[in-house]
Amino acid sequence: FSTFPGSPRWTKTDLKYRILNYTPDMEPADVDEAIEKAWNVWSSVTPLKFTRVYEGDADIMISFEAGFHGDFFPFDGMGNTLAHAYAPGEGIGGDAHFDEDEYWTKDLKGYNLFLVAAHEFGHSLGLSHSNDFGSLMYPSYKPMDTRNYRLPQDDVDGIQTLYGPPIS
Amino acid sequence: FPLAPETEKENEEDMQFAKKYLEKYYKLKTEAEPIFKTKNSKPITDKIREMQEFFGLKVTGELDSNTLEVMKQPRCGIPDVGQ
Numbered sequence A: 001f002s003t004f005p006g007s008p009r010w011t012k013t014d015l016k017y018r019i020l021n022y023t024p025d026m027e028p029a030d031v032d033e034a035i036e037k038a039w040n041v042w043s044s045v046t047p048l049k050f051t052r053v054y055e056g057d058a059d060i061m062i063s064f065e066a067g068f069h070g071d072f073f074p075f076d077g078m079g080n081t082l083a084h085a086y087a088p089g090e091g092i093g094g095d096a097h098f099d100e101d102e103y104w105t106k107d108l109k110g111y112n113l114f115l116v117a118a119h120e121f122g123h124s125l126g127l128s129h130s131n132d133f134g135s136l137m138y139p140s141y142k143p144m145d146t147r148n149y150r151l152p153q154d155d156v157d158g159i160q161t162l163y164g165p166p167i168s
Numbered sequence B: 001f002p003l004a005p006e007t008e009k010e011n012e013e014d015m016q017f018a019k020k021y022l023e024k025y026y027k028l029k030t031e032a033e034p035i036f037k038t039k040n041s042k043p044i045t046d047k048i049r050e051m052q053e054f055f056g057l058k059v060t061g062e063l064d065s066n067t068l069e070v071m072k073q074p075r076c077g078i079p080d081v082g083q
Helices: A028-043 A113-125 A153-163 B006-026 B043-054 B065-071
Strands: A014-019 A049-052 A060-065 A081-085 A096-099
Touching: A014 A028, A028 A049, A028 A113, A060 A113, A081 A113, A096 A113, A113 A153, B006 B043, B006 B065, B043 B065
Parallel strands: A014 A049, A014 A060, A060 A096
Antiparallel strands: A081 A096
């Protein structure tokens, strides 16, 4: 695993997220479920808690965007780059953007939103890319069965260097 | 006759694709080369090596088919190297 230069991390454990818009590819309820499940991947191995807000500011803003979308890192249409997210910080820090030109699904017919979101939220929390092929933070998309998903040990080790284990 | 055989065109297209990939994810600098560039410095070769090492590929510095295949996989847009 690796962290971003300077190892930026959130200094609080209660983080707020907001879903700014939805992809037309999926039912909104399925998007909500994929996002919530992706947060659970990280909250289950750290003291972090994620609360959804529906208006106003949030630590982590989540949106579906196509092409140029105002952050100097335009998306590239179908394929290649699927999404990106920013390391912890004020403003755009922590925010996660998903390329609307991809076909998002709750299963494996398109790109599985849960798998991509869980990876991006790793960045939102301070993890950079891992070169461990089996890890969630490996940069390439790997379709897999998401039922009973278990966070690989490399990612557990990475996130716990930033936030420690869950408080029992 | 065509100006260039099809394979040469494909190779050029692959190299352009690889350059863009390396610029985006490995901070390849194709403009404003450093003044103190060493005689044998080959930025693209070095970046291909860096990329191959990161992905656990055979490190050759050459744009072989395995390297190109990994470059063409769908992926996250965050660079693999620290900024």
